[in-house]
Amino acid sequence: MSASPRPAATTDAVSDARLSGNRTAFVTIVRKEIRRFMRIWVQTIVPPAVNAILYMLIFGGLIGSRISDMDGFRYLDYIVPGLIMMSVIINSYSNVSSSFFSAKMQNYVEEMLVAPISNVTILAGFVIGGVVRGLTVGLLVSFVALFFSDVVPVHPLITISVALLTSVMFALGGLINAVFAKTFDDISIVPNFVLTPLTYLGGVFYSITLLPEPWGTVSLFNPVLYMVNGFRYGILGASDIPILHSFIVILIFIAVLGSIAMTLLHRGIGIKS
Amino acid sequence: MNALSLRGVVKTYGDDTHALGGIDLAVPQGDFFALLGPNGAGKSTAIGIICSLVTKTAGEVEVFGHDIDHEREHAKALIGLVPQEFNFNVFEAVEDILMNVAGYNGIRRAVAKRRTEKYLKRLDLWDKRRTQARNLSGGMKRRLMIARALVHEPRLLILDEPTAGVDIEIRRSMWEFLTELNSEQGTTIILTTHYLEEAEALCRNVAIIDQGAIVEQGAVAELLSRARFETFVLDVRGIPEASSDFAPFTVRSRDDGKLEVDVPQGETLNILFELMGRAGIEITSLRNKSNRLEEFFLKLVHRDEAAAGVAGGAGQ
Structure with missing residues (x-):
């Protein structure tokens, strides 16, 4: 190929075309991802809402009425932010892990790999698909909570930001899981044996100030604690963790997981030979 | 400009599995090219x-002058x-x-x-547009993959055994479609196939790859001219005597009573008919045992698995 430089106008036109093409590809991936989880809404949207109703009935109506206030809030009101965040985390993660893994196993990920799409577009498309499902389920659980609790967000912007960033973080985690997974068991291990315990132990149902040492300190190493408490701060205005710390931890995780995901896609690990 | 250029392309899996050992390949723009092996x-x-x-281990690949790296x-x-292999979301x-x-x-x-709409209609799939892909027949799935590959109207179409497992009628219609695509739209087509008659019928140029190396490359017509003989199967009445001389033809009797005859390049069948007539043998029908490209291919690759792979597919 000739090394002579192209005229600037041509280079700009090529860049514009590439940008426009990637934008269309991004929209296509997001649309496909949303259509996928909406097509199977009975499996993807309904169960978290049913779970939320059960939690609120049991912990709010039955057991919660016998539990004293937590950090000055009625117990049911205290756990509502954690329940919403739990559904956001699990659903953002599961959407990307199962969708990307299916694409990999049935080889239709190749449709994207042979197309002129940048890796960042593929990553962004899947992540936004996961975010949309996570936030959709989060909204549904919030709607269910309205029947049991009358809390309204004290800091709406912080509430939305924490939910959004947390879902981005777990969607990235879901993609990394799918890249390494070889069987469907591999994509259920992390949600069942890592995410659920971390979420339950991440202050959804209690304040870590109630824990004896060293468990209070140990809990600080649980990243989910920062998300649940950041979200609780947005809704109730109360948190075990300074809100700035929550944002810092979430952003660090997004940067690290995003870099890992990009490296995996760039090297084609698990998807190219 | 070449539609495709490969220079010294190497692919190694692990430390010692060499899938490609430094191949060079050039496919001219507008060509209908067969990659056999x-x-x-x-x-x-x-x-x-x-x-x-x-991901290649070494070498350069250019598509219409654009380096893939x-x-x-x-x-x-x-x-x-x-x-x-089928690689679409079946749901x-x-x-x-x-x-x-x-x-x-x-x-x-x-x-x-x-x-x-255009490509589903051209591939006779428009009526199936709302059908889930898993409910299509094998031939329809193959045509779906062709329509999918064309939807962005590429200048280079690569088909990896596109007619494997499809019936003769669909295969012929796919041949017509690809020929039209190549001649009317100027799309460069690269085809890999086990059906060597397919390569002979469709392609102008061919490369034969074996054990990760290109062992032959050139025009199909030129390679065919280098094939030494063509083998025919004859249905006959009468059995040739051991002393019969059919030179320059080589005649072999088969267990099913038919004869296999190698006809050297340049010799006419008229002479064969005459020699058979003199030996008191009547020929009731004849057909090619395999095409000439296949003979050439087998001669080049000289491997048991090659023979098995080709014999299983050729002429079906």
């Missing part, structure tokens, strides 16, 4: 590298791939599969809808 020769690996599905998105935009509708792939290629929805 026995199972495991490296055909699919080469295609995977060209389409960015396989430095201008990857440019190069990819020019290629349409019909892979050997999606036919129409959605094409629309998605058009979107991945940066084609806006309005244009994508027109193209989807």
Whole structure:
């Protein structure tokens, strides 16, 4: 190929075309991802809402009425932010892990790999698909909570930001899981044996100030604690963790997981030979 | 300009498995090109590298002058791939599969809808546009993959055994379609196939790959001219005596009572008929045992698995 430089106008036109093409590809991936989880809404949207109703009935109506206030809030009101965040985390993660893994196993990920799409577009498309499902389920659980609790967000912007960033973080985690997974068991291990315990132990149902040492300190190493408490701060205005710390931890995780995901896609690990 | 150029392309798996040992290949723009080789020769690996599905160990690949390492998105935009295995989401509708792939290629929805309709109609799948892909027949799935590969109207279409497992009627209609695509739209086509008659009928140029190396490359007509003989199977009445001399032809009796005759290049069948007549043998029918390209191919690759792979597919 000739090394002579192209005229600037041509280079700009090529860049514009590439940008426009990637934008269309991004929209296509997001649309496909949303259509996928909406097509199977009975499996993807309904169960978290049913779970939320059960939690609120049991912990709010039955057991919660016998539990004293937590950090000055009625117990049911205290756990509502954690329940919403739990559904956001699990659903953002599961959407990307199962969708990307299916694409990999049935080889239709190749449709994207042979197309002129940048890796960042593929990553962004899947992540936004996961975010949309996570936030959709989060909204549904919030709607269910309205029947049991009358809390309204004290800091709406912080509430939305924490939910959004947390879902981005777990969607990235879901993609990394799918890249390494070889069987469907591999994509259920992390949600069942890592995410659920971390979420339950991440202050959804209690304040870590109630824990004896060293468990209070140990809990600080649980990243989910920062998300649940950041979200609780947005809704109730109360948190075990300074809100700035929550944002810092979430952003660090997004940067690290995003870099890992990009490296995996760039090297084609698990998807190219 | 070449549609495709490979220079010194190497693919090594692990430390010592050499799938490709430094191949050079040039496919001219507008060509209908066959890449032939026995199972495991490296055909699919080469295609995977060209389409960015396989990471090469060394070498250079250019698609219409665009290097796949430095201008990857440019190069990819020019290629349409019909892979050997079905690789679409079986739970999606036919129409959605094409629309998605058009979107991945940066084609806006309005244009994508027109193209989807155009190619589904051309491949006789328009009536099935709302059908989930898993409910299509094998032949329809093959045609779906061709329509999908064309929806962004690539200048280079690569088909990895596109007619494997389809019936004769569909195979012939696919041949017609591909010939039309090549001659009317000028699309460069690269085909891998086990049906050597397919390569002989469709392609102008051919490369034969074996054990990760290109062992022969050139015009189909030129390679055929180098084939030494063609073998015919004759249905006959009468048995040749051991002393019969059919020179320059080599005649072998088969267990089913038929005769196999090697006809050297340049010799006419008239002479054979005359010699058979003199020996008191009546020929009731004759057919090719295999085509000449196949003979040439087998001579080149000289391997048991090659013979098995070709014999299983040729002329079916």
